[in-house]
Amino acid sequence: MSGYIFPILFGIVTGTIARILLLRTDYRQYPTYLHGKIIHLSLGFIAASLGALAVPALLEKEFTAVTLLTVAATQFRDVRNMERNTLTEMDSFELVTRGKTYIEGIAISFESRNYLVMFTGFLTSLTYIIWNVFIAIIIAIICFILGHILMSGSILEDIAEINRADISFDGAGLHVDNIYIMNIGLAERQKEIMKYGMGFIVTPKNMNAITTIGNLGQRQAIIHDVSVALGVFRDSGTPALMPLIKRDLDDGRLGVFVLPQIRDAAVAKKVIGSVPVLENAVRMPSETNAYKKGAHKK
Amino acid sequence: MNIEKAILAVITTNREKIAGGAPIFLCETKQELELIAANLEAIMDGIAHALSEELFIIVKH
Numbered sequence: 001m002s003g004y005i006f007p008i009l010f011g012i013v014t015g016t017i018a019r020i021l022l023l024r025t026d027y028r029q030y031p032t033y034l035h036g037k038i039i040h041l042s043l044g045f046i047a048a049s050l051g052a053l054a055v056p057a058l059l060e061k062e063f064t065a066v067t068l069l070t071v072a073a074t075q076f077r078d079v080r081n082m083e084r085n086t087l088t089e090m091d092s093f094e095l096v097t098r099g100k101t102y103i104e105g106i107a108i109s110f111e112s113r114n115y116l117v118m119f120t121g122f123l124t125s126l127t128y129i130i131w132n133v134f135i136a137i138i139i140a141i142i143c144f145i146l147g148h149i150l151m152s153g154s155i156l157e158d159i160a161e162i163n164r165a166d167i168s169f170d171g172a173g174l175h176v177d178n179i180y181i182m183n184i185g186l187a188e189r190q191k192e193i194m195k196y197g198m199g200f201i202v203t204p205k206n207m208n209a210i211t212t213i214g215n216l217g218q219r220q221a222i223i224h225d226v227s228v229a230l231g232v233f234r235d236s237g238t239p240a241l242m243p244l245i246k247r248d249l250d251d252g253r254l255g256v257f258v259l260p261q262i263r264d265a266a267v268a269k270k271v272i273g274s275v276p277v278l279e280n281a282v283r284m285p286s287e288t289n290a291y292k293k294g295a296h297k298k
Numbered sequence: 299m300n301i302e303k304a305i306l307a308v309i310t311t312n313r314e315k316i317a318g319g320a321p322i323f324l325c326e327t328k329q330e331l332e333l334i335a336a337n338l339e340a341i342m343d344g345i346a347h348a349l350s351e352e353l354f355i356i357v358k359h
Contacts, residue, residue: 172348185348185355186336239359240345 015048101217231261
């Protein structure tokens with residue numbers, strides 16, 4: 001049994017390192033501080049241990065030990081719940097909310113990262129036992145790279161084009177380019193908005209992107225990210241100063257109206273471009289059978 | 299059913315255009331109208347929307 005000590009330790013260490021690497025590449029501004037990080041590192045450590053322990057258990061013909069993995073699955077589903085609950089609670093205190101879709105996306109990624117860590121622990125300890133430590137190291141590196149690829153989803157820039165646009169008032173109606181945003185009655189507010197507001201047009205690159213960026217959660221994510229990165233000119237009790245995104249019904253373009261504190265159009269454009277495409281917002285109408293059959297006929 | 303939006307107040311300079319419903323604030327001038335709308339907006343945490351030059355509403359979103 002003691003022969004398994006090193007493979008298990010190796011699996012735990014590589015799994016934990018994988019978690020650290022995944023934690024560092026987080027673009028979601030969460031967790032931002034030490035305590036949150038410690039929670040996730042500890043859970044990563046547990047996940048890695050479970051993965052690494054499974055191999056010796058199987059080799060010793062302790063097949064029931066695999067049921068431990070189901071405990072792990074339950075455990076990590078709880079991670080997802082925990083993240084969802086915390087973030088939802090916190091969301092009501094944000095000046096610009098994240099939105100449910102964004103939160104769900106973060107929660108899902110935290111759960112799935114733990115599984116990746118578990119697989120890393122499993123594979124490295126397996127290869128260590130079957131072959132040797134060097135092959136296990138190679139497998140670990142492959143796992144790190146794979147984890148990195150799997151966890152970095154696409155960004156808005158990939159599916160849409162972002163351009164600066166003018167904001168204007170037509171009477172009391174605020175417009176970004178030709179897209180109506182909202183009705184602002186007071187001249188004073190209108191002045192503030194003309195001074196601090198910035199407009200962008202997000203043009204979808206294809207049919208799938210039209211539906212994806214039309215998703216309300218995806219739109220909220222854009223506003224949230226811009227507000228986090230550039231600050232927001234707003235306070236509680238000033239609902240008129242609300243960054244908003246509205247859609248052009250004709251072609252699915254989005255009119256993005258934001259009130260950044262740092263009024264740098266180039267940075268804002270970059271921030272919008274690097275907003276993650278939310279997993280739950282992605283729609284693929286072009287993949288439905290109706291379209292596929294139509295395409296075959298042509 | 300939850301009512302998500304509601305007209306909290308109506309502010310106008312034209313007495314003939316309005317009747318009943320929400321609290322109504324009658325004003326003499328456009329300036330007074332803007333002032334009252336701005337104050338109400340701040341007090342009610344709503345948004346002052348202009349329906350026309352002489353008719354404003356405060357809406358809770």
